[in-house]
Amino acid sequence: MNNVHSIVVKNLSKRYGSFHAVKEINFEIKKGELFCFLGPNGAGKTTTIKMMTGLLEPGSGQIEIAGEDIWKNPLEAKRKMAYIPDHPNLYPKLSGREFLRFIGSVFEIKQDVFEDRMERYLSLFELFERADELIESYSHGMKQKINICGALIHQPEVLFLDEPTVGLDPKGAKTLKNLLQSLCRQGMTVFMSTHILEIAEQMCDRVGIIKNGELIAIGTMAELREKEGKADTSLEDLFLELTGDTDMKQLIQELADDKERVEK
Numbered sequence: 001m002n003n004v005h006s007i008v009v010k011n012l013s014k015r016y017g018s019f020h021a022v023k024e025i026n027f028e029i030k031k032g033e034l035f036c037f038l039g040p041n042g043a044g045k046t047t048t049i050k051m052m053t054g055l056l057e058p059g060s061g062q063i064e065i066a067g068e069d070i071w072k073n074p075l076e077a078k079r080k081m082a083y084i085p086d087h088p089n090l091y092p093k094l095s096g097r098e099f100l101r102f103i104g105s106v107f108e109i110k111q112d113v114f115e116d117r118m119e120r121y122l123s124l125f126e127l128f129e130r131a132d133e134l135i136e137s138y139s140h141g142m143k144q145k146i147n148i149c150g151a152l153i154h155q156p157e158v159l160f161l162d163e164p165t166v167g168l169d170p171k172g173a174k175t176l177k178n179l180l181q182s183l184c185r186q187g188m189t190v191f192m193s194t195h196i197l198e199i200a201e202q203m204c205d206r207v208g209i210i211k212n213g214e215l216i217a218i219g220t221m222a223e224l225r226e227k228e229g230k231a232d233t234s235l236e237d238l239f240l241e242l243t244g245d246t247d248m249k250q251l252i253q254e255l256a257d258d259k260e261r262v263e264k
């Protein structure tokens with residue numbers, strides 16, 4: 001059992017047929033850390049998260065979540081974690097409250113503790129008045145919010161989120177950010193993928209950048225800046241530099257200067 005690290009990933013790889021989507025990645029995430037996982041489209045973020053959450057079998061490697069091997073002891077590991085995917089798969093014929101009560105019963109949360117916690121989460125995400133309506137009648141953002149409530153209601157030690165702010169309005173996104181930061185201060189560990197670099201820069205203790213299935217950088221913002229020798233660089237510029245997209249500006253200019261457009 002590793003008390004310091006909530007997540008340990010060793011030599012993790014995955015192939016889809018002959019395509020090598022994740023290549024021998026290694027990292028450790030400390031208890032209470034808020035970690036952002038970044039990378040261009042198709043870099044391997046979702047594949048990695050699905051392997052870490054027990055949804056996709058790794059080609060090789062080991063994954064330990066809160067001291068449990070997710071593939072050797074899946075039940076023990078899953079009891080201690082939660083996963084919020086980018087496209088939630090909910091039960092449309094349950095109401096919001098029924099859905100949360102279902103999760104409460106699966107995790108065997110004491111009735112009075114559960115009811116109190118449920119009402120607090122429903123209020124926080126402004127779902128209180130719609131909580132008895134069927135989930136199928138919810139908007140995309142409301143579905144995302146009830147999914148977040150469901151993930152947090154059993155107080156997981158480790159929370160995985162894939163693009164969590166997609167579909168949330170600015171207030172919902174801010175609520176989630178503040179909540180995650182508070183929960184991490186109390187010892188929950190967050191592993192989150194996002195394309196919104198502002199979120200990563202504002203919130204995360206450390207970031208990891210994956211490109212073509214390889215973990216090409218990992219560290220605090222200060223460590224990444226120092227490594228790249230760029231004291232005042234934004235995460236956006238560091239990201240573009242590290243992922244080799246710096247010629248993007250030139251490509252945009254070339255498209256804008258396209259002879260036929262200019263001549264029209």
Ligand SMILES: Nc1ncnc2c1ncn2[C@@H]1O[C@H](COP(=O)(O)OP(=O)(O)OP(=O)(O)O)[C@@H](O)[C@H]1O
Nearest residue numbers: 016017019021039040041042043044045046047048
């Ligand atoms: N089931 C699959 N079969 C074959 N290839 C796949 C499959 N799932 C993902 N891939 C490929 O693996 C690579 C990594 O995909 P993945 O979804 O992990 O990327 P991602 O970093 O999450 O991308 P995005 O930011 O676009 O969501 C991509 O090239 C993708 O096309």
